[in-house]
Amino acid sequence: MKHFDVAVIGSGPSGASTAFHLAQKGISTVIIEKETLPRYKTCGGGFVFRGRKDLPFSIDEVVEKEFHTVDIYLGNKLHFRTEREEPTISMIMRDSFDNLITQKAKEFGATLLENHKLTGLSFSDDVITLETSQGAYTANFVIAADGALSPTAKMAGWKEDTRKLIPALEYEVEVPQEDFERLSKEVRFDIDAIPYGYAWNFPKKNHLSIGVASARRTKINLKEYYQEYLKTIGVTNIINESQHGFQIPVSPRTDGFVKNNVFLIGDAAGFADPITAEGISNAIYSGKLAAEAIIESEQNSEIAKKIYEEKLSEKLLPEIETGLWLSKWFYEQKTVRNILLKKYGQRFSEAMADVFHGKRSYPTNVKQRIKEKIKELVF
Secondary structure, X not given: OEEEEEEEEOOOHHXXXXXXXXHHOOOOEEEEOOOOOOOOOOOOOEEEHHHHXXXXXXXXXXXXXXXXXXXXXXXXXXXXXXXXXXXXXXXXXXXXXXXXXXXXXXXXXXXXXXXXXXXXXXXXXXXXXXEEOOEEXXXXXXXXOOOOOOHHHHHHXXXXXXXXXXXXXXXXXXXXXXXXXXXXXXXXXEEOOOOOEEEXXXXXXXXXXXXXXXXXXXXXXXXXXXXXXXXXXXXXXOOEEXXXXXXXXXXXXXXXXXXXXXEEOHHHHOOOOOOOOOOHHHHHXXXXXXXXXXXXXXXXXXXXXXXXXXXXXHOHHHHHHHHHHHHHHHHHOHHHHHHHHHXXXXXXXXXXXXXXOOOOOOOOOHHHHHHHXXXXXXX
């Protein structure tokens, strides 16, 4: 039975980048992937600059478009635009993007096992046995990087009801050339295009990624709001479209991130941004932290667990906690929010752009600051 120091489940950005960091340090690492790469992955594909900075290699070859300008709309009344010297959002397709990171990991010696579906985990004396559809393997550590629904987390004993998952619907849309030329010039977010959420238009190389997401988990006809959004952006003729529904975990698990030498990262841990639902950058960042914990601990399981939890608590978890409160306020207190945005909307948009660039985090005293701004307007 083949043994590895670390087994990474899933070849998405979090798993593949974690494998890269581990293999780079000479740690024997295997990526267990249930499909064959490259494979399509449902995702809006808007990669913010802070995530791009966290990758130790260039991704230029898989970037379809770069946008230095981002537009935020609230109906027909409010419109804010931010511009940055570096690209705020880079458009990628996950098949080529994930495959690139995986190939980078392989260059440092990581093993990729394709068409290997994980079917079971068993634990004995600090060694984990991984049963797959094509045989069994053992490892000292397992990194669960298999997305929002994470079968690995379930096998390792995590409960499923400790995160908040929100619904989203995305379409890859081919439109007539005239519409594509018009809509491919800007990245736009339309707040309140869907109740308690937003719609987006992400231009790719030769098509558009258009979607809607609600920040509240409730019964809602996403397709109906998508159709309405097409009217908003003036799309009346569609040549081809493919629909993809998915769930986004926008709150961390409450029952920990490490059990029996299994580490949760990315969506499996619930690390997507609560306000924007963007998950790639935090997935890559959390994977980097997990790799660092294993490396710095010299593969001591107890020390690695402690280091990973400490690293998460330094920045990522506090930022998400603040984001959860801010998201609830932003999407549910629309009247007060809109009053504030009429005066401070551009400042808010600039702050969000800084977050996207990794130049700032959500303020820890956000509740007090919002109260102060309301008082300024009232009094």
